[in-house]
Amino acid sequence: MVSRVPEDVLRARSATVGRMAAAPSNNDGCAPSAASREPAAVRRMFDRIARRYDLANHVLSGGIDFWWRHRAAELVRQWRPARVLDLATGSGDLALAIARKLPQAEVTGVDFSPEMLAIARAKGLERIVLADALNLPFPDGSFDCVTVAFGLRNMADWGAALREMARVTAPSGHLLVLEFSLPRGAVQPLYRLYLHRGVPILAALVTGQKDAYQYLAASIEKFPSGHEMTKLIDGHGFVHAGARSLSGGIASMYSARKSSQWK
Numbered sequence: 001m002v003s004r005v006p007e008d009v010l011r012a013r014s015a016t017v018g019r020m021a022a023a024p025s026n027n028d029g030c031a032p033s034a035a036s037r038e039p040a041a042v043r044r045m046f047d048r049i050a051r052r053y054d055l056a057n058h059v060l061s062g063g064i065d066f067w068w069r070h071r072a073a074e075l076v077r078q079w080r081p082a083r084v085l086d087l088a089t090g091s092g093d094l095a096l097a098i099a100r101k102l103p104q105a106e107v108t109g110v111d112f113s114p115e116m117l118a119i120a121r122a123k124g125l126e127r128i129v130l131a132d133a134l135n136l137p138f139p140d141g142s143f144d145c146v147t148v149a150f151g152l153r154n155m156a157d158w159g160a161a162l163r164e165m166a167r168v169t170a171p172s173g174h175l176l177v178l179e180f181s182l183p184r185g186a187v188q189p190l191y192r193l194y195l196h197r198g199v200p201i202l203a204a205l206v207t208g209q210k211d212a213y214q215y216l217a218a219s220i221e222k223f224p225s226g227h228e229m230t231k232l233i234d235g236h237g238f239v240h241a242g243a244r245s246l247s248g249g250i251a252s253m254y255s256a257r258k259s260s261q262w263k
């Protein structure tokens with residue numbers, strides 16, 4: 001059994017969602033750089049695309065994203081966690097998929113974009129917290145399982161983010177990371193063409209935000225996958241990291257357990 005998430009934190013932070021104005025900015029139309037991933041620029045970008053985010057996901061992935069989250073939620077179900085933290089929960093699709101598979105579990109979604117969280121709340125995600133994943137407002141060991149789908153890649157410091165995930169994970173608790181990756185072999189050039197040329201054009205039609213999807217392609221190129229990624233996870237508070245390739249390598253799912261050597 002893990003310690004309770006403080007209800008006052010949950011209520012206070014949830015109450016700010018939807019009425020917190022985006023911070024003033026002089027580059028509101030620009031996406032962050034994939035190299036530095038400045039948190040304020042990342043947050044503004046997701047605030048801007050929030051209302052069209054789900055539609056863009058489903059169109060650009062041809063609907064496969066439902067299957068990826070289903071696979072992730074199924075793995076989490078097998079771990080039987082009582083308390084689940086879904087980081088970078090965005091519009092809440094993974095958190096809601098997990099909640100459907102584990103109706104007894106307490107599933108909390110965290111994100112630093114108020115506009116994305118407002119969508120998650122409208123879709124029925126009850127426990128939402130507005131917070132930065134690199135500085136979580138939860139005591140050590142608060143959750144049996146931490147998940148993050150398509151979120152870690154956007155964080156300014158991947159190692160620090162994983163360490164913070166390990167901190168809030170209970171002893172022997174689980175981690176699940178779902179992320180984009182690049183397919184190998186002959187299809188890779190074709191996929192890259194789609195990612196760099198097709199995706200920004202299609203996304204501009206759906207969201208009006210071409211920049212955000214140019215950033216998506218650049219950030220996928222920079223993000224580690226496979227063995228490089230399992231090494232990163234094992235080096236930051238977790239052990240036994242394993243990788244599964246999904247849909248020919250377009251996405252990857254990683255799982256690990258909290259290290260007993262954590263600290």
Ligand SMILES: C[S@@+](CC[C@H](N)C(=O)[O-])C[C@H]1O[C@@H](n2cnc3c(N)ncnc32)[C@H](O)[C@@H]1O
Nearest residue numbers: 046088089090111112113116132133149151154
């Ligand atoms: C691509 S969306 C993924 C949303 C959702 N997990 C899904 O599967 O569709 C990435 C989300 O990560 C959030 N995010 C990025 N960096 C964050 C951070 N440091 N702390 C909290 N949320 C963050 C963004 O606001 C955005 O909602």
